[in-house]
Amino acid sequence: MIFNPEIETAGKDKLKEIQSNYLIKLVERLNDNVEFYNKKFKEASIKPSDIKSIDDITKLPFTQKEDLRQNYPFKMFAKPLNEVLEIHASSGTTGNPTVVGYTQNDIKLWGTVMARTIAVAGGNPGDIIQNAYGYGLFTGGLGVHYGSLELKCSIVPTSSGVTKRQIKLLGDFGARILTCTPSYALYMAEVAQEMGVDIKALPLEIGIFGAEPWTANLRNEIEKVWGIDAMDIYGLSEIIGPGVAQECKAKNGLHIFSDVFYPEIINPETLEPVAEGQDGELVITTLTKEAFPLIRYRTKDITSINYEKCEVCGRTLPRISKLKGRTDDMLIIRGVNVYPSQIEEILLRIEETEPHYQLVVERSGTLDQLEVQVEINDKVFSDEIKKMEILEQKIVKEIESNIGLLAGVKLVEPKSIERSMGKAVRVIDKRNS
Amino acid sequence: MKVKQISIFIENKIGRLAEVTKVLSDVLVNIRALSLADTKDFGILRLIVDEPDKAQATLKNNGYTARETEVLAVEVPDRPGGLFEVLNTFEENKVNVEYMYAFAGKLEQSAIMIFRFDDVENALSSIKNTSLKILTHEELVKLV
Numbered sequence: 001m002i003f004n005p006e007i008e009t010a011g012k013d014k015l016k017e018i019q020s021n022y023l024i025k026l027v028e029r030l031n032d033n034v035e036f037y038n039k040k041f042k043e044a045s046i047k048p049s050d051i052k053s054i055d056d057i058t059k060l061p062f063t064q065k066e067d068l069r070q071n072y073p074f075k076m077f078a079k080p081l082n083e084v085l086e087i088h089a090s091s092g093t094t095g096n097p098t099v100v101g102y103t104q105n106d107i108k109l110w111g112t113v114m115a116r117t118i119a120v121a122g123g124n125p126g127d128i129i130q131n132a133y134g135y136g137l138f139t140g141g142l143g144v145h146y147g148s149l150e151l152k153c154s155i156v157p158t159s160s161g162v163t164k165r166q167i168k169l170l171g172d173f174g175a176r177i178l179t180c181t182p183s184y185a186l187y188m189a190e191v192a193q194e195m196g197v198d199i200k201a202l203p204l205e206i207g208i209f210g211a212e213p214w215t216a217n218l219r220n221e222i223e224k225v226w227g228i229d230a231m232d233i234y235g236l237s238e239i240i241g242p243g244v245a246q247e248c249k250a251k252n253g254l255h256i257f258s259d260v261f262y263p264e265i266i267n268p269e270t271l272e273p274v275a276e277g278q279d280g281e282l283v284i285t286t287l288t289k290e291a292f293p294l295i296r297y298r299t300k301d302i303t304s305i306n307y308e309k310c311e312v313c314g315r316t317l318p319r320i321s322k323l324k325g326r327t328d329d330m331l332i333i334r335g336v337n338v339y340p341s342q343i344e345e346i347l348l349r350i351e352e353t354e355p356h357y358q359l360v361v362e363r364s365g366t367l368d369q370l371e372v373q374v375e376i377n378d379k380v381f382s383d384e385i386k387k388m389e390i391l392e393q394k395i396v397k398e399i400e401s402n403i404g405l406l407a408g409v410k411l412v413e414p415k416s417i418e419r420s421m422g423k424a425v426r427v428i429d430k431r432n433s
Numbered sequence: 434m435k436v437k438q439i440s441i442f443i444e445n446k447i448g449r450l451a452e453v454t455k456v457l458s459d460v461l462v463n464i465r466a467l468s469l470a471d472t473k474d475f476g477i478l479r480l481i482v483d484e485p486d487k488a489q490a491t492l493k494n495n496g497y498t499a500r501e502t503e504v505l506a507v508e509v510p511d512r513p514g515g516l517f518e519v520l521n522t523f524e525e526n527k528v529n530v531e532y533m534y535a536f537a538g539k540l541e542q543s544a545i546m547i548f549r550f551d552d553v554e555n556a557l558s559s560i561k562n563t564s565l566k567i568l569t570h571e572e573l574v575k576l577v
Binding site: 378389410415 | 471
């Protein structure tokens with residue numbers, strides 16, 4: 001089903017009209033209510049009356065994560081605190097956490113875009129959803145929760161962790177949809193196997209997985225072990241939380257709800273827009289949010305955009321490609337750009353199964369060294385040292401020919417790399433510690 | 434005629450080898466022969482035990498990567514040239530030895546060596562019409 005067909009299948013002109021009206025009002029609101037933006041507009045010599053349509057958005061300044069930190073905790077809010085009914089915050093491991101707030105209308109918006117999201121993934125009213133995203137300051141759990149209520153599904157708010165109980169409830173309650181991070185879905189499959197539970201026999205049909213980048217190969221692996229459709233969800237708490245974009249059954253890009261979250265793709269260095277289909281940094285403007293609106297927020301996520309109508313689900317909403325990585329996840333090692341997802345693709349090809357790996361970057365002298373630690377599995381283990389060394393060399397060679405970097409490879413014992421309940425820790429960078 | 438060998442992947446870390454032997458000792462599996470091949474970062478431990486299936490299952494349950502390989506236990510005459518005769522037989526039949534190691538127990542006139550071949554079936558047929566003797570798993574574990 002399509003939750004808001006009048007929006008999700010609207011023609012380009014209608015969408016543009018909606019976006020233009022929203023943007024004009026947004027700039028007025030921010031100019032009046034948020035000192036940060038009032039100053040930024042003045043610096044750029046922009047008056048609200050200069051903004052006449054969505055095309056004028058490129059005249060507006062960008063907003064960066066650092067701006068949010070500097071205006072900690074509430075200075076970015078465009079509404080008085082007594083109208084802000086819910087506040088979330090990032091973990092803030094480096095400095096001030098990022099704080100986001102929601103008015104009653106914002107929570108309604110969140111429910112709506114998440115209801116759309118679940119429907120895009122194939123969900124229907126009446127479905128049982130087991131929600132293993134964390135509930136708490138992290139927006140994942142509550143976002144799915146509000147969307148499920150809005151779509152009139154039955155939500156089972158397990159949150160993350162207590163994995164054996166997750167598996168028992170999947171069987172006993174018979175959820176049709178599971179929501180969690182892809183790495184946790186893999187971990188659950190491992191635990192289920194240890195418990196002797198045949199997860200393919202469960203009623204589960206759809207997984208809505210996100211909150212961390214994952215590759216197409218990893219999707220195939222998850223779909224194989226679970227016997228489900230694994231769909232990619234995209235969101236970030238600064239914009240709303242989960243509910244920014246979602247893959248439909250075509251599995252060919254994520255439909256972004258551009259009527260309320262206006263997307264642009266820019267070159268992160270020149271800040272100029274890139275052509276349709278080209279990779280760049282995703283920039284989003286929240287056109288209708290009340291408490292915590294953002295103009296041209298730089299997500300640091302690398303993707304591309306496709307404005308063609310989706311022939312499979314019929315939506316006209318543009319599609320962003322599966323994320324290629326983050327500008328700040330990108331490791332620069334000896335001048336070479338490396339994304340963990342590139343290493344993951346290579347390992348999946350070689351190990352023929354979901355790789356558990358970690359990238360350790362160290363500086364020895366003036367030279368950066370990348371060590372790829374890979375857990376050994378039954379498929380590739382041999383009693384002959386020769387064959388194991390060939391395997392190591394093969395990984396080294398594939399990384400060198402695909403990425404152009406000579407990395408060290410260390411084979412490690414199964415389950416020796418820490419499993420995540422939330423986001424997988426793929427990179428340990430010891431260069432600055 | 435073939436003997437089951439258990440191979441285990443272990444990281445080159447203090448105490449790992451001891452942990453493996455503890456896991457087997459806890460389920461009363463007796464190790465009769467072993468060989469450890471190592472690189473800078475990891476090693477492969479190969480074991481001949483009295484109960485290979487039990488050993489394999491126990492190791493798996495304890496999170497180790499372990500697999501069974503078929504090897505041959507060959508009697509090697511305990512005199513000068515004894516090992517040469519054995520190896521020569523395989524060479525003539527173009528059977529490649531991947532690795533080999535000694536078995537702890539001994540017969541009166543000969544030692545016993547464990548051979549891992551690239552092609553175990555070919556190795557078996559190459560000794561059919563020779564004086565070379567191989568031991569079954571049952572014979573092997575009975576030796577003192």
